[in-house]
Amino acid sequence: MPSNDNIIHIAIEFSTSVWLVGTRLPGAAKSRMHRIDAGDSKALLTLVGDLRARRVNGLDQVAQLVCCFEAGRDGFWLHRLLTANGVLTYVVEPTSILVNRRARRAKTDRLDAEGLLRVLAAYVGGDHQVCSMVRVPTPEEEDAKRPHREREQLVQDRTRFENRILALLATQGIRQRPSLRTWERDLNALRSGDGRAMPPHLLAELHRLRRRLVLTMELIREADAERTATLAAAPDEAASQKVTILQRIRGIGENFAAVLVREVLYRPFSNRKQLASYVGLTPTPYQSGTMDRDRRIGRSGNPRARTTMVQLAWLWLRYQPGSALAAWFRTRVGTLQGRTRRIAIVAMARKLLIALWRYTETGQIPDGVAVRARA
Template identity: 70%
Template sequence: MSFNNTIRIAIELSVSSWLVAVRTPGGSEKARLHRIEGGESAALLALITSVRTRESAKSGHSDIGVACCFEAGRDGFWLHRLLTAHGVDAYVLEPTSILVNRRARRAKTDRLDAEGMLRVLAAWLAGDRQVCSMVRVPTPEEEDAKRPHRERERLVQEKQRIENTIEALLFTQGIRGRPSLRSWERDVEALQTADGRPLPPLLRAEIDRLRRRLVLALEQIREVEAERTARQAATFDDTIVQKISALQRIRGIGENFSAVLVREVLYRPFDNRRQLASYVGIAPMPYQSGSMVRDRHIGRAGNPRARTTLIQLAWLWLRYQPGSALAAWFRERVGTLQGRTRRIAIVAMARKLLIALWRYVETGLLPDGVEIKAQADTMA
């Protein structure tokens, strides 16, 4: 598709309405704006068809192309797939990668945003790959495969919130700790406030309702985990599932950590280790000015879920893989230091661990000194 023979379209998405900015090849520099109701994909396709037909008739060419862009956000990727299926070259912009005016106070409207995206799209189509970052759109299957561990994460957070609420309510009465779910009725019956009174009836009713929500959350967590295990067993020949199984062979990496790392990160190809670390957001940001050359703090522009999981795994790695080369590197680097130095070092170790695990699932090369689980533990 020729850049000079392409209709460029930018869509500013919102819940109530979509603002569509159109710039035609050879037309004026001022974009034509169209506002349609939010989510009306049929109206958007009709508008694109109308603009393409009009430009084909005006130029006498039937090969008029259409390139469309919008920012990644709440709408997900369904619009990208719809436009692609209708012959439109669709691009999803990473919003934080777009350069903006650095003034402390700047105008911000849907029109300005849409026109700004048009300029970015034009530069990208002209060959400037540094003007912004484009999101790699996952396939529907890849996107759907992320649901189990993301749902489990939300359920675990809900479980923790309920437990903390129960403890906080009991703490207001001078009671520390919470009753066990195994013996809830007996434990609640025996509870007394710190000043010797029985538990107030309305408070007891509220805590009992929280208990029922807690039991439901625990049941749903077990249900999600069972479904995930059954699905992996049914698709064992799948390449992604084999990567998950390979990670689970390593001592200290469980079913959830392996699923998050593979489904969020290692399912897609990377050209080099810095690209991999940047995707997760644990690559240091370079700083060079004159004679000063150094690395600053990590970017944090990547996948926050994968970054959190990886740092948690790095702490567990020190416990379950003390004889590995990575654990030895950490001990040599940190020694007995505590606090901020230790937290900075664990991020550096997490980056090294990610690269080592990436090489392992891609080539089968185990990191130095790593212990493998026994066959019985792996099957469990």
């Protein structure tokens, strides 16, 4: 880690219209603020060039540039740009920064930039507990996440259109949606709860919703076909191999396997604690005096992967009833329902994630798991 005596710290506070760039020279008591248009990478590189040309401590010694900014809607392109131009760049996890707990905390872009400069100086100085830094994926890893994330959005759109159709029909006393295959015939035969024909404007809206629903379903099938083709095009790729071996386990389909691999299992983990923490399935400790217990899960990790694992845990009970994990759940919960069952399924999701990680890394099949025959 470089010494702070020879470092120019740079912090960028983003907004949709203006970027506020805070800089602090070695030994300086105050920082300087520079305003540039949002997305103006040329102006930012010009500022970086001016800072690089400075001499520090009155010597012919070129300072090292270290930059940070918060992870957000701008993604990681700026990290790659600055890194390619010789600037050591960090991406800060925004929720990991400690803040003043006063009820009315002042909030300005300048104060945020000053705070980022202090955090950066502490982190570079060796205090890695002051915040968490994001592991920046490669462009290929980032692009590989797009198919299942697009599919997730399309599934949400499909559900929204279906619910809207049902809600409009419910206003007329109709509880069942017409079939998409025989839409025209079924819709014309419908009568409201008081025996009237469907109003014309409502019919027009329903027809448009049906077209949007059909289009969304076609896009979902197109996304599924593209995912299958991508997997078949590179069968020797490490991520593709992990997707393939996960699908051998009964109850894990291509979509669940792709989400787990592209969101979680493509990364290296040293131990199971790191894995569970990344997904956000670890409990939050609470210790004060004689009280020492675990509270609810932290939810500080990948929310998409966490949701997928909880869904997969429920499916595991159905498709893998003879596995050791399903037996553990039945022994632990028994016939209890409600909150106890929901808490236990989260604990099982954590155990299942660790078991699948070991399976993809070492080939060790979880105890009692039924697998499909090889293709």
